[in-house]
Amino acid sequence: MIRYLLILIFLPLTATELTIASYNCGALPNHYDYLRAVCMGSLVEERNKVEPQIFKEANRIEELVLKNLLSKEEGYQFLESLLETAPFWQTQSLELITPYNKRPIKMDPLIQERLEAHLGAPWSDESVEKTRKEMARHIFAEELSADILCLQEANLIDSSLLPIDYQLVSDGAIALAFSKSRFQLVEVVNRVAKRSLTLLLEDQSNGNRVIASSLHLTGCNPYREGEDSTKGDWELTETLAAMEEIGADLYLIGMDSNVTSLHPRLVIPFQFGYQLDTEDVTPTCTNPHSLLHTRIDWIMVKAPHNPCKIIGIEMKSIGLNEMYSNISDHKPIYSKIKY
Numbered sequence: 346m347i348r349y350l351l352i353l354i355f356l357p358l359t360a361t362e363l364t365i366a367s368y369n370c371g372a373l374p375n376h377y378d379y380l381r382a383v384c385m386g387s388l389v390e391e392r393n394k395v396e397p398q399i400f401k402e403a404n405r406i407e408e409l410v411l412k413n414l415l416s417k418e419e420g421y422q423f424l425e426s427l428l429e430t431a432p433f434w435q436t437q438s439l440e441l442i443t444p445y446n447k448r449p450i451k452m453d454p455l456i457q458e459r460l461e462a463h464l465g466a467p468w469s470d471e472s473v474e475k476t477r478k479e480m481a482r483h484i485f486a487e488e489l490s491a492d493i494l495c496l497q498e499a500n501l502i503d504s505s506l507l508p509i510d511y512q513l514v515s516d517g518a519i520a521l522a523f524s525k526s527r528f529q530l531v532e533v534v535n536r537v538a539k540r541s542l543t544l545l546l547e548d549q550s551n552g553n554r555v556i557a558s559s560l561h562l563t564g565c566n567p568y569r570e571g572e573d574s575t576k577g578d579w580e581l582t583e584t585l586a587a588m589e590e591i592g593a594d595l596y597l598i599g600m601d602s603n604v605t606s607l608h609p610r611l612v613i614p615f616q617f618g619y620q621l622d623t624e625d626v627t628p629t630c631t632n633p634h635s636l637l638h639t640r641i642d643w644i645m646v647k648a649p650h651n652p653c654k655i656i657g658i659e660m661k662s663i664g665l666n667e668m669y670s671n672i673s674d675h676k677p678i679y680s681k682i683k684y
Contacts, residue, residue: 360683361551363527366491367599367644369561369630370481371673372498372518376473377445382674384441384456385631386666392434392636400628403427403637408626411606420607421568427637434636445633463668474501477672481506484670488662489677493546494522495559495599495644498673516542521559528555534591540577541584541600545591556593558584560600567632567639568607577603578610585617595684596647601675605639619645622680625657628665629676638665644680653684 371378393400403424410420441453452460457468466472478501485494485507494511496502499520504513511522514533519542523530527549534543534556543558562577581602588596598619604610606626614621621643628638646655658679665676 361548361553363493363548363555363682364491364679365493365495365557365597365599365644365682366489366677366679367495367497367559367601367642368489368677369497369601369642369673369675370499370502371675372500373445375448375450375470376477377450378498378674379473379477379672380450380452380460381442381445381633382631382666382671383460383668384438384452385674386668387453387456388434388438388441388636389631389638389666391437396430399427399430400638403635403639404626404628407606407640411626412623417607417609424568424607428635431635431637435634438633438636460668477501478506480670480672484663484672484677485511488660489679491679492524492527493555493557493597493599494520495557495597496520496522497559497561497601501672514542514544519559519561521557523557532591534558535584535587537580537583537587540580543584543588545593548595553594554592555595555597556588556591557597557599558588560584560598560602562600562602562604562610564603565610566608567604567641570609574604574608574610578613581610581613585614585619589617594648594650595653595682596649597682598645599643599678600645601642603641605641611643614645617647618649619647620653620655621645622655622657625659625678625680627657627659627676627678629678630674631666642675642678644678646680646682646684648684651684653682656681656683 406420406423409415443451464472464476512525513522521544528546532545541560546555562580565573628640629642632639663670
């Protein structure tokens with residue numbers, strides 16, 4: 346009898362695993378996000394020649410703050426020296442592409458030539474859309490085949506761009522998609538100020554209730570708190586509070602927070618008990634003001650009844666500001682969740 350008890354005691358506990366991805370797909374009119382990313386790729390290459398360590402140093406500062414090895418204020422003080430040359434690079438960027446609010450869009454002729462070679466046609470809204478949709482089909486079928494997809498600026502995305510196993514729930518700008526073979530939709534929970542979309546799902550493998558939210562928070566200074574932070578902070582707090590009211594075995598958020606680890610907004614999910622992978626600090630966007638790579642996209646998780654672990658997996662095949670592999674000016678993020 347004792348022998349059988351020992352076997353039971355030392356049997357490994359089976360953990361549930363799932364994967365989740367978050368991706369701001371870029372939806373400014375006339376495909377500006379994608380075109381800007383193409384131009385930023387060239388600018389970053391040039392800046393790396395002149396200031397070869399600046400992107401690594403900016404990323405290192407964000408990483409140290411995320412791991413609580415530097416305070417947010419100390420991090421910003423170190424970052425300030427890296428911001429001194431930003432005005433010069435902003436001027437350079439305007440020589441490559443017109444600002445986001447100016448039409449018609451004009452682009453550096455050499456970059457336009459490279460773009461048209463990729464499009465296989467003259468540059469137009471139609472040729473860019475056709476190519477981005479072809480790229481999107483590949484991305485979602487081969488690269489971001491997660492159990493749950495949190496999508497922001499998802500206006501371009503419809504069911505035809507996703508594998509047949511996915512069910513897409515979208516309000517246009519914000520969307521979630523999930524594997525129908527893994528999950529069943531229970532309820533569309535809430536939308537907060539058109540900045541978040543939340544679904545309650547049932548995991549058909551074990552009956553667990555999983556609540557997932559895709560968020561795109563109002564932008565602000567990504568490094569420091571200010572009056573412009575208030576709206577996005579409220580959107581995040583309201584979404585998390587609404588999720589708490591529903592109750593679930595697992596809580597997931599995939600968001601474009603529009604802030605780096607230096608900004609106090611990122612503390613809010615921790616106050617609700619969420620965690621993130623502090624080892625994954627891969628930059629996801631090039632800030633249009635500092636012209637530095639930043640990490641502003643995040644996946645966070647909470648499992649109230651069990652220990653859980655989040656493991657970030659870098660999407661090396663989808664580059665930041667990469668014309669051939671990425672449909673957006675954001676790099677997608679991908680995580681494995683164990684709970």
